[in-house]
Amino acid sequence: MIDRIFCFVCRAFAHKVTGSIGRVDSAFTTRGTQASQWKEARKVLAKHQASTVHKQASLSYCDFLSLVPINMQLDRAAAIEACRLKEQQERNRQALYRIIDVITLLVRTGHLLRGHREGADSNNRGLFLEIVNLLSQYDGVLKHHFDTCPRNATYVSKDIQNDIISTLYHIMIEEVKKELHAASYFSVMMDEASDFGHKEQVAVVVRYVDRECVIQERFIDISSTDSTDAGALFQILLASIAKGWIEYR
Numbered sequence: 001m002i003d004r005i006f007c008f009v010c011r012a013f014a015h016k017v018t019g020s021i022g023r024v025d026s027a028f029t030t031r032g033t034q035a036s037q038w039k040e041a042r043k044v045l046a047k048h049q050a051s052t053v054h055k056q057a058s059l060s061y062c063d064f065l066s067l068v069p070i071n072m073q074l075d076r077a078a079a080i081e082a083c084r085l086k087e088q089q090e091r092n093r094q095a096l097y098r099i100i101d102v103i104t105l106l107v108r109t110g111h112l113l114r115g116h117r118e119g120a121d122s123n124n125r126g127l128f129l130e131i132v133n134l135l136s137q138y139d140g141v142l143k144h145h146f147d148t149c150p151r152n153a154t155y156v157s158k159d160i161q162n163d164i165i166s167t168l169y170h171i172m173i174e175e176v177k178k179e180l181h182a183a184s185y186f187s188v189m190m191d192e193a194s195d196f197g198h199k200e201q202v203a204v205v206v207r208y209v210d211r212e213c214v215i216q217e218r219f220i221d222i223s224s225t226d227s228t229d230a231g232a233l234f235q236i237l238l239a240s241i242a243k244g245w246i247e248y249r
């Protein structure tokens, strides 16, 4: 057992501060202060504590304690970035909810979305852009979205409008198919009419009772045809069946 006194900070950090400020006292680093000097320990320790090397070594020790290891710094930066991305995603999602609601409203009520001139100088940019712009004047989420989003991620382009309408359509037909397939009985109505080009168009409508015992009528398909005899209409019905609308056993 070594019965000597060492200075922890000088042993660990004095090598970093020696040179210009003085010599490391080996009595506190490698050799240790002998037990015979312990009767003067207070005096010896006070002198060492006041030395420049010890003070600088103590500062190095404090610097070391305040340092965050690089892996922890990277983890912290990654966590902050992940948090920022999550917040951004939520803001984008909230803006998109509003845009989807406007499109759903216009489609449900049979209104055109687009205008003839949609530039910023147009006084009628179409119902969709006009309503979205009006909303953004009162809604902080949309305002923040348009103030900060990149020009290629406004979510109001014609392509996004078409994507949203297409997605709504697919969600809606899947729901109607589920209801229709769950119904015990249904009837099919088909009717034809000429369009502007004198081409016969045949609409297919199904009628059924849903789980809440409410009668539902759903327009499910439209096809053009050259003939409206029974055989041609039956072929159109078979085509609707092939699209999965009707379960045919």
Ligand SMILES: [Zn+2]
Pocket (backbone or CB within 6 Å): 007, 008, 009, 010, 011, 028, 048, 053, 054, 057
């Ligand atoms: Zn020391």
